[in-house]
Amino acid sequence: MHYGYWGRFAVARTTRRRALAAAEGAVSAAVLIAACGGGGDGGDGKASTLLAQPKDTTKDAKRGGVWLGSHNADVQTFDPHFQSVPNQALTQFTYSRLFKAKPGRLEPAIWGETTGDLAESWEYNPDKTQLTIKLRDTKWHNLPPVNGRAVDANDVVFSWQRLEKIGTNRTLFANSVSPNAPIETVAALDNRTVALKLKFPAAALITTLATFTAGSFYVVPKEAESAIDLARTQVGSGPFMLAEYQPSTRYVYKRNEGYWDAKNVFIDEIQLPIVSEYATALAQFRSGAIYRYGNRGEGINGEDILPLKQGVPELELYQGDMRQQTYSAFFGWNPARGEKTPFRDRRLRQAFSMSWDRDLFIDAAYNVSALEAQGIPLETRWNTPVYNVADGWWLDPKGKDFGPNARYYQHNLEEAKKLVAAAGYPSGLDVDAQYVTTGQYGADFNKQVEIIMNFAREAGIRMTTKPVGFATDWRPKVADTQGDFDGISFRIFPEGSQDWGDRLFSVYHPEGGLNYTGLYNQDTSSYKKGDPKLTEIVEKVRREFDQDARVALIEDFQRLDAPEMYRPRFPGSAAALSVIWPVIRNRRVRSARTSTTWACGSTPPSRL
Numbered sequence: 185m186h187y188g189y190w191g192r193f194a195v196a197r198t199t200r201r202r203a204l205a206a207a208e209g210a211v212s213a214a215v216l217i218a219a220c221g222g223g224g225d226g227g228d229g230k231a232s233t234l235l236a237q238p239k240d241t242t243k244d245a246k247r248g249g250v251w252l253g254s255h256n257a258d259v260q261t262f263d264p265h266f267q268s269v270p271n272q273a274l275t276q277f278t279y280s281r282l283f284k285a286k287p288g289r290l291e292p293a294i295w296g297e298t299t300g301d302l303a304e305s306w307e308y309n310p311d312k313t314q315l316t317i318k319l320r321d322t323k324w325h326n327l328p329p330v331n332g333r334a335v336d337a338n339d340v341v342f343s344w345q346r347l348e349k350i351g352t353n354r355t356l357f358a359n360s361v362s363p364n365a366p367i368e369t370v371a372a373l374d375n376r377t378v379a380l381k382l383k384f385p386a387a388a389l390i391t392t393l394a395t396f397t398a399g400s401f402y403v404v405p406k407e408a409e410s411a412i413d414l415a416r417t418q419v420g421s422g423p424f425m426l427a428e429y430q431p432s433t434r435y436v437y438k439r440n441e442g443y444w445d446a447k448n449v450f451i452d453e454i455q456l457p458i459v460s461e462y463a464t465a466l467a468q469f470r471s472g473a474i475y476r477y478g479n480r481g482e483g484i485n486g487e488d489i490l491p492l493k494q495g496v497p498e499l500e501l502y503q504g505d506m507r508q509q510t511y512s513a514f515f516g517w518n519p520a521r522g523e524k525t526p527f528r529d530r531r532l533r534q535a536f537s538m539s540w541d542r543d544l545f546i547d548a549a550y551n552v553s554a555l556e557a558q559g560i561p562l563e564t565r566w567n568t569p570v571y572n573v574a575d576g577w578w579l580d581p582k583g584k585d586f587g588p589n590a591r592y593y594q595h596n597l598e599e600a601k602k603l604v605a606a607a608g609y610p611s612g613l614d615v616d617a618q619y620v621t622t623g624q625y626g627a628d629f630n631k632q633v634e635i636i637m638n639f640a641r642e643a644g645i646r647m648t649t650k651p652v653g654f655a656t657d658w659r660p661k662v663a664d665t666q667g668d669f670d671g672i673s674f675r676i677f678p679e680g681s682q683d684w685g686d687r688l689f690s691v692y693h694p695e696g697g698l699n700y701t702g703l704y705n706q707d708t709s710s711y712k713k714g715d716p717k718l719t720e721i722v723e724k725v726r727r728e729f730d731q732d733a734r735v736a737l738i739e740d741f742q743r744l745d746a747p748e749m750y751r752p753r754f755p756g757s758a759a760a761l762s763v764i765w766p767v768i769r770n771r772r773v774r775s776a777r778t779s780t781t782w783a784c785g786s787t788p789p790s791r792l
Contacts, residue, residue: 236500241769245450252475254465255456257624258431261415267352267399269676277437279402279420283394295574296682298394302403312385319376323442325425329411332442335421337372342406344370352399356392356681359383362695387729388683395681423449462627475765486551489761504760506565506573510676511754517667519711524670533749534592535603539643541595542566542755550758567753568742570684577684579742589746600643612644616671618662621651625676632754633674666712684738685725692718717744
């Protein structure tokens with residue numbers, strides 16, 4: 185019998201309930217499986233034959249070869265100071281920041297740890313109101329009009345002035361735009377030295393400067409003022425430079441020999457055909473036309489991994505860290521729209537969350553039970569406003585430390601129905617769901633939205649899909665309106681800074697720039713004013729330099745947000761499995777969740 189995605193969910197609800205119930209109340213510790221004869225194997229020896237072991241082969245690496253990847257969409261703009269999902273990875277290929285995330289080596293990267301990118305060295309003055317940075321000796325791409333000249337301090341100053349004026353995430357940085365942002369001015373002290381003057385000491389400044397999302401402090405050449413159209417092309421100082429862009433067809437990048445760490449960029453060229461459909465991408469991956477699909481090779485659906493490995497034995501399978509689940513719901517808030525924005529009533533938001541069977545979602549979406557049956561046990565975690573991958577910041581809703589508000593994360597369909605009725609809808613309610621359905625948010629997005637909508641339907645919240653044109657209506661009519669739309673929507677949230685104080689500020693603070701919290705109760709006068717309790721926390725954590733105190737504040741934030749569910753993240757995720765072609769080497773040797781690293785030591789790939 186054939187089932188649709190929700191149909192398989194319904195079947196799974198009965199066949200998997202017993203196994204899920206057995207695990208209820210606790211999340212297992214991370215399971216690290218030794219592979220290729222290296223130790224434990226999940227109980228029956230299967231894992232040792234299926235899973236590859238990370239191995240550092242950098243010393244044997246030789247330069248050359250073509251990396252065959254893929255991209256899922258055309259860009260709206262190449263501008264690195266404009267935040268858009270399709271330009272995210274492409275911006276990291278080509279542009280540098282002052283700082284970047286510090287990668288882990290044969291172990292996961294630690295969330296929030298940074299290292300210099302363009303910054304070679306740096307120091308604060310005694311009262312931490314000025315950060316002075318010495319720049320590396322690095323060069324712009326060998327493209328007109330910069331033609332490989334050296335990056336200098338005036339480029340950084342120009343980039344700051346441009347970001348301050350038009351940058352999507354400028355409220356994270358520029359005090360002239362937001363009184364809660366730290367940077368007042370950026371000045372050149374000499375050709376290779378810049379000084380950032382701060383309005384106040386900011387604990388997260390360097391982590392925020394390492395923000396990898398487009399729309400942040402990427403450094404662009406000063407010639408962009410008049411001689412480069414950054415919306416239509418890319419001219420940067422990053423590891424790769426744009427060699428070709430054919431709309432609806434492909435992107436091609438070549439190595440930048442002037443990059444400061446060029447000795448560790450082994451790949452000559454990256455080819456990224458535009459593949460918007462998962463089935464097409466899967467077929468191309470199976471044939472070897474794509475060496476790795478998705479972020480870190482983790483784009484293959486869980487249900488397809490084992491059949492792929494069994495059908496193409498030479499593929500290498502790796503177990504990784506927790507998958508980062510970036511999808512979220514957000515709501516229409518504007519009281520002027522009346523009954524079309526019912527989620528102003530927090531009882532409906534609570535009902536929406538409590539309709540979710542989070543364990544079942546994770547089990548089916550990531551094929552957990554089937555993989556465990558093959559000897560590959562996977563850790564699973566629920567999401568909060570803090571990603572479940574952010575160890576040290578994330579507070580487990582299934583753990584004892586979360587407290588009584590954890591009940592709003594528990595699946596309780598009976599209580600959800602009562603809340604819907606108490607909100608004035610004894611027969612349930614009908615809601616428009618306005619979101620992008622055309623693939624820009626990845627292969628999993630539509631089917632996971634379908635699951636969420638069906639969970640809600642069981643509680644009496646009936647959602648009707650209203651597709652929104654990504655290139656025309658999405659941002660002006662839904663995404664950027666701060667709640668001035670009807671019903672509910674879903675999206676990826678690239679929240680800017682890698683610091684959790686700044687990241688939560690950007691979404692939950694009234695002056696954060698990405699404020700989707702909208703209001704804090706049903707009082708129409710509070711529209712767009714935020715939640716005072718959460719506002720106080722994010723203001724405190726951004727000024728707190730003691731790490732333990734900062735973590736405690738972020739944990740309090742997660743507890744206080746639970747009964748509000750202002751912007752619930754999708755249920756959660758499992759530890760990742762990645763499947764790649766063996767022409768790629770050093771898989772999981774250097775890892776950085778929040779930035780692309782090409783200092784990875786690949787042997788030269790060749791077409792299969």
